[in-house]
């Protein structure tokens with residue numbers, strides 16, 4: 001069938017009947033593929049009724065993050081690589097599908113789409129898309145062997161996948177070249193790469209018989225490699241192709257804010273006689289089906305690891321390894337038919353210090369291109385460890401302090417008497433004395449018990465009084481919000497504290513809470529609502545920003561120092577408060593404000609979060625020291641923070657590196673208060 | 678399989694005891710109560726033995742005004758049941774009375790192989806109860822234990838002494854008094870404490886124990902307990918390091934703190 005109209009000549013050079021044989025050969029591969037998918041779905045234990053809830057949001061996530069890969073492309077090289085390979089493969093898939101429609105369906109009705117103009121475009125476009133695939137693979141080689149990116153892990157499986165893709169890309173062009181060499185067509189040059197290859201064969205005057213033999217052999221090889229890769233998709237890392245779509249779709253089941261931990265029960269609604277005592281995860285079976293599905297979406301890309309402060313500090317934790325190890329365990333334990341997954345800690349799969357090293361900074365959540373939250377797995381494992389209660393001395397002490405003294409410092413309530421006395425002499429009233437106050441100013445444990453952090457309160461009081469804001473404190477009645485208990489996994493203790501506070505707030509009719517601690521802020525704002533506490537929660541950066549904007553406070557004495565700003569995880573990345581502190585610093589320091597490398601959502605943790613302030617994990621370096629060095633590299637003489645724990649961590653860091661003289665640490669309220677004098 | 682009795686004392690949380698500003702007497706009633714620290718170590722050790730060898734762990738507690746919640750904490754840690762005697766008469770109990778009461782209570786429980794105590798209690802720190810218990814039962818006791826292992830039907834114990842560690846063995850039944858170094862007690866989570874209400878707490882009346890008046894009369898009478906009032910002198914010395922050292926030495930000699 002050779003005519004003047006360009007047309008796709010499927011099976012042209014293959015012996016008759018090849019199409020039938022090919023379909024027969026395809027059957028076992030397809031069966032293997034389907035069986036694999038079936039197995040995966042069984043392993044997840046998908047709860048189908050949840051399938052279509054919240055459909056628009058879920059589809060939105062699927063389109064944005066899986067189809068359009070909005071997070072993948074945030075990184076230049078890695079993003080470009082993936083986009084090229086991804087679009088190359090998708091294009092080839094579309095090309096093959098068109099052939100299928102053309103040959104296996106339309107041909108039976110004496111119809112054809114792959115002809116004429118459209119066919120010529122088809123050839124040209126897909127020749128081009130194949131090049132994209134090869135370009136992507138070239139970047140892959142570059143990243144692996146020339147740039148040698150540290151976060152890229154080696155598995156033999158990855159080599160095979162690379163070779164498979166490379167083989168498909170190359171043999172596609174060779175087949176095209178051979179075809180055009182054996183049976184030249186006037187429109188051949190539309191397949192510009194194939195044509196070039198055929199010209200090459202012509203230059204060597206390849207024997208036509210040999211060319212035909214090679215063509216047929218290669219044709220089958222190409223088909224078999226394709227089938228194999230598809231068949232092995234559910235059994236290999238290639239599964240991420242599908243799991244990513246699933247994970248993006250179902251990620252809506254997880255709270256979008258990584259600062260809000262799920263509330264598995266309400267302690268005040270539990271019947272102690274009957275309630276099941278189960279919390280957190282000790283085995284992959286203990287995770288939800290969505291979380292298991294999420295594990296399969298992991299591509300081992302290592303972006304989470306590269307962003308992780310605990311990893312950078314040489315602790316045993318890497319969020320990527322957490323996800324990868326859980327994924328392997330899910331495959332392994334479920335493959336063995338001996339029932340039930342293993343205890344992750346007893347089996348030595350996860351080391352306890354891996355989960356304790358996590359500062360819950362959420363950098364991994366931010367970094368993951370496929371919407372996995374390594375953090376959520378870590379927190380569930382912590383809950384299981386804490387439920388069992390075999391914690392080390394420091395953690396035990398902190399939790400005991402919370403239950404006996406209602407603060408993690410373990411200082412008796414009367415320790416703060418003198419400080420409260422001082423505040424009273426500054427004119428600060430308690431809610432009991434001034435029940436009409438607009439704001440409850442929540443001091444927080446750090447500033448109640450730590451001498452340096454008390455300075456923040458003094459500055460805030462100055463600012464609030466200068467602006468004429470009507471506020472009151474709780475005084476002796478203030479307890480911990482419960483954040484350290486929750487982050488360490490002691491859900492019951494957290495809820496006990498939270499419920500006590502909520503009751504107290506109710507008695508005082510509290511509506512607006514002002515706090516300078518991002519952890520208190522996050523807990524009140526994101527976590528109290530689950531327990532029935534709904535308030536307008538304001539961080540002091542927000543209020544100060546508002547007071548400056550509205551002119552209720554005016555900086556009188558401009559600052560002379562160079563300032564840089566550290567975004568606290570729980571304020572910046574987790575709660576999106578990034579502009580406010582910058583606006584404040586700009587208005588008091590103007591052009592003497594210099595930014596660090598990593599800011600805003602990409603800021604780096606001080607190391608205190610997730611209750612890490614209260615215990616030690618073996619490590620080679622400290623997050624606070626790494627970050628302090630970044631701050632000093634800007635040439636700033638003052639590092640401004642927005643969190644009392646950041647303040648303490650960096651203060652310690654200056655002592656560790658002996659930089660007390662070089663860089664000063666100030667809370668943002670202190671900076672503002674200074675300019676008011 | 679060993680069945681273990683653990684003696685738990687409820688004491689005032691001494692870190693929260695404040696002396697009365699005038700009389701300087703410790704205001705014990707105002708401080709929250711807790712299980713004496715050493716006793717949590719004893720319980721933890723009992724639980725570890727149970728995890729390894731099987732058996733039951735029974736907590737016993739005698740005193741005045743015993744708080745149920747604290748007993749439940751012990752049950753949440755893993756004790757199987759608890760026996761409690763709560764009676765105002767025990768408020769003034771000393772080591773003698775406590776040991777007699779505990780012994781009478783333990784006799785009611787039935788079979789046991791080992792009694793674990795703290796080496797002393799957090800509030801009164803008398804180092805009495807364990808050895809006295811052993812005397813009443815006429816069985817061996819080992820104190821200051823920092824490590825313990827069951828071995829050939831007996832118990833091998835590492836005992837912290839001033840000169841070093843003594844390793845000793847005793848046959849069972851025996852009394853073991855443990856120190857803080859022996860382990861880190863597990864912390865029962867609140868969820869566990871709630872669930873522990875399913876475990877039995879047996880309340881026994883003091884009168885049911887058949888103790889004589891003599892057994893219930895403390896051998897020691899505490900006349901007075903007072904906090905020390907320490908005032909710093911706040912002496913500031915100024916000058917060059919050499920001079921300062923000279924002046925400081927003179928003061929120390931003057932005060933009789935250092936002999937010339």
Ligand SMILES: Cc1cc2nc3c(=O)[nH]c(=O)nc-3n(C[C@H](O)[C@H](O)[C@H](O)COP(=O)(O)OP(=O)(O)OC[C@H]3O[C@@H](n4cnc5c(N)ncnc54)[C@H](O)[C@@H]3O)c2cc1C
Pocket residue numbers: 683684685686687713715716719737738739740770771772773775779793794795796797798800801802803804805806807897
């Ligand atoms: C430094 C010091 C030295 C003393 N030396 C002497 C002395 O040499 N001779 C003397 O006669 N008196 C002495 N006393 C005083 C007197 O013995 C104590 O007041 C008395 O022993 C009180 O016992 P305790 O509460 O301290 O318990 P301890 O005997 O210290 O308690 C040890 C363990 O017994 C168990 N136990 C104790 N009470 C209970 C309870 N109510 N329920 C369950 N288990 C319990 C616990 O496991 C506890 O850890 C001394 C006191 C002090 C402070």
Ligand code: SF4
Pocket residue numbers: 304307308309310311317318319357358359360361362363364365374375378
């Ligand atoms: S939350 Fe932060 S510390 Fe924890 S694993 Fe993720 S990046 Fe690392």
Ligand code: SF4
Pocket residue numbers: 297298299300301302303304305319320323367368369370372374
């Ligand atoms: S969890 Fe996400 S960021 Fe981390 S390795 Fe897996 S895919 Fe990459």
